[in-house]
Amino acid sequence: MLATEPAFRTLYYYRLRRASAVSAVFGSLASLCYPGERTLHIMCSDVGPGLIIQHGFATVIAANRIGANCWVNQQVTIGFKGHRGGSPVLGDNVQVYAGAKILGEVTIGDGAQIGANAVVIDDVPPYHTAVGVPARCLPPRAERTVDSPSDRAHPRAEP
Template identity: 40%
Template sequence: MFDRLAAYLESIQARDPAPRSRWEVLLYPGVLAVGLHRLAHWLFQARLYFLARFVNHFSRWLTAIDIHPGARIGRNLFIDHGFTVIGETAEIGNDVTIYQCVTLGGTNPTNGKGGKRHPTVSDGVIIGSGAQIIGPITLGERARIGANAVVTDDVPDGATMIGLKARSTLVPAEEWLREFIPYGTPCDEPCEEIGGNGNGANASRRIAELENQMAALRAELDEMRAAGAAPVKRSGTDS
């Protein structure tokens, strides 16, 4: 038991440079929320729904993280900061990282039947701050969800999703997404093709080309203006 706890705390230290010791990680709201959820989920499976909800509400009051007792969570989930909501039928794999203000939300059934309403998050996924993952969709292994992205469709393995509605950045995962990316959002790499035209040009290169073209046009226009302002020589003598 203590070995599993130590491995869990070490996995958080590997993703967060702030803590100076394991004891400090034990005070993280995400760690407390996950620990209390284990108890609430055990009560939920035992059909002790009121007690499960009581633990859930206590955890939410203590940590500002709301995890429904029915949600299924794998190993080494790291919820960095609070204000995160995880719905009843959500399923989370191993080594998942979720930042603040994330919602794993569900659809609103009109027939009165619950069913599978919330997302399935595969192993190694990173979900950035403020992202909204809605509906019974699947986030593939090692997917990265950028900050404030709204995802309502399945995400392929290794894809990075950004925007509202979220779109893929089209960066092959095997090229540079092997390492851990804080907040699931690339900061200093080209990550999207211009206009989706498939030519492989990135934004900075295209902007540089346009600036060069504009500079050439300005130089040509200056030459034309200079030529038009030159005095015109007249033949013969004045009368």
């Protein structure tokens, strides 16, 4: 994967730079031969194990913390809202789909999903799904009714 996946290389070099000064030098030299994804920027205090960055093109991750086993798709922005305020905290097993924005000092609970192109400016409880602009939270699938519009393939679909 190191030779074929630029997004993986970028995350690998990020982890090397955070490990030690010697590792940082090795990472810098390796990036000359095998450059990472140039439009993927990772600026986090703490990144848990198992982070997957799928198609890291045009992705900015500036969170306080990213939990274990998170999944981030392309064109995602996770970071500050304006010039002041904190940055997001993502729990474990969070999935962030293409084009989503998570802005400001918000907490995304364990197992939450952020829908494509959603703009999250408020906390998302664990195991909930955030969709829309601004994002609203859908309860866990087991708690939704069968007739819920979110369970239909199309807004005008018959129940």
